[in-house]
Amino acid sequence: MSPALETVLAKAGLQVSPDEFLALVSDAARRLAPPHPEPATYFTPDQQAALTDVGLDLSPAGPGDARPRTRTVVAHAVLRDSALTVNEAARQLRVDTSRIRHRLGVGRLVGWKDRGSWRLPAWQFAGTGVLPGLETVLAEIPPDQPALVVAAFMTTLQEDLPVDGKPTTPRDWLLAGGDPRRVATLASVLGTPA
Numbered sequence: 001m002s003p004a005l006e007t008v009l010a011k012a013g014l015q016v017s018p019d020e021f022l023a024l025v026s027d028a029a030r031r032l033a034p035p036h037p038e039p040a041t042y043f044t045p046d047q048q049a050a051l052t053d054v055g056l057d058l059s060p061a062g063p064g065d066a067r068p069r070t071r072t073v074v075a076h077a078v079l080r081d082s083a084l085t086v087n088e089a090a091r092q093l094r095v096d097t098s099r100i101r102h103r104l105g106v107g108r109l110v111g112w113k114d115r116g117s118w119r120l121p122a123w124q125f126a127g128t129g130v131l132p133g134l135e136t137v138l139a140e141i142p143p144d145q146p147a148l149v150v151a152a153f154m155t156t157l158q159e160d161l162p163v164d165g166k167p168t169t170p171r172d173w174l175l176a177g178g179d180p181r182r183v184a185t186l187a188s189v190l191g192t193p194a
Contacts (some may be wrong), residue, residue, distance in 0.1 A: 002055060005018040006018055009021055010188075012078070012082075012191045013082070014078065014081055014082060016081055016164060020063065021077070021081065024077045024080065024081055026064035032049065032115060034143070042194060044192065045193070046142070046144070046191040046192065047124065047144065047146065047149070047191055049147075049191060049192065049193045050145060050149045050190045050191035050192075051149055052146075056131065057169070073150075075095060076148060077153070079082060079086045079121060079147060079148055079151050080114065082121070082122045083099070083111070083114075083120055083121050083122060084119070084122060084125070085117060085118070085119065085120075086100045086117070086118045088119070089109070089120050089125070092125055092128060093125075093128060093129065093130070094128055100118075100120070101118070102118070104118060107135075107138055108130075108134070108135050108138065108148070109124060109130070109134075109138075110138055110141075111147075112147050121147060121150070121151050123151055123155055123171050124154075126175060131171060131174050132175065132177070133174045133178075133179075133180025133183065134174070134180075136172070136180040136181060136183075136184050137174070137180055137183045137184045137187050140184040140185070140187050140190075141187045141188070141190060142189040142190055142191050143189045144191060145191050149190060149191070150190070152169045152186075153170065153186075153187060153190055154169065154171045155169050155170075155171055156172060157169055158171060158173075158186060160182065161173040161178065161182060161183065163178070163187075165174050170183040170186065170187070175191050
């Protein structure tokens with residue numbers, strides 16, 4: 001396997017071998033879409049707007065253009081691979097697994113079911129706790145927004161969240177002690193046509 005891929009995975013903090021990563025990408029490609037999908041048809045108009053707002057290309061891919069599909073498949077694979085299981089989240093937060101499931105149930109953590117088990121996106125964790133202001137933000141995210149849209153929003157630079165005069169991601173804004181209500185306001189319009 002390519003040493004370059006090993007290096008990229010290590011730098012990204014993904015604890016998976018290159019073979020495992022490629023298997024995940026291949027699996028996601030098979031499950032997520034046919035070879036030449038019309039990506040926009042998989043989503044409601046509001047979801048299409050939200051996905052486009054966070055930079056995903058929903059235009060149809062032709063036989064010679066697999067890039068939009070490839071980017072989306074890789075984004076899904078990375079989101080899934082970097083997500084924590086309930087047990088991992090419980091260890092990180094130093095709580096019982098039932099507390100994690102309870103937090104998922106009441107919207108104090110975000111996750112999705114994957115093959116019968118919960119997966120919790122890593123962006124919402126910080127050290128041995130959750131991201132400061134997470135509950136405030138999660139309370140405002142429309143419930144119909146896919147995990148990939150929420151992850152992209154939380155990790156994409158936002159002009160409305162400057163730190164030292166430069167745009168920052170909602171995650172970094174919260175880590176820097178920024179007001180979570182500003183992030184919550186931005187998150188509340190995910191999926192709303194501009």
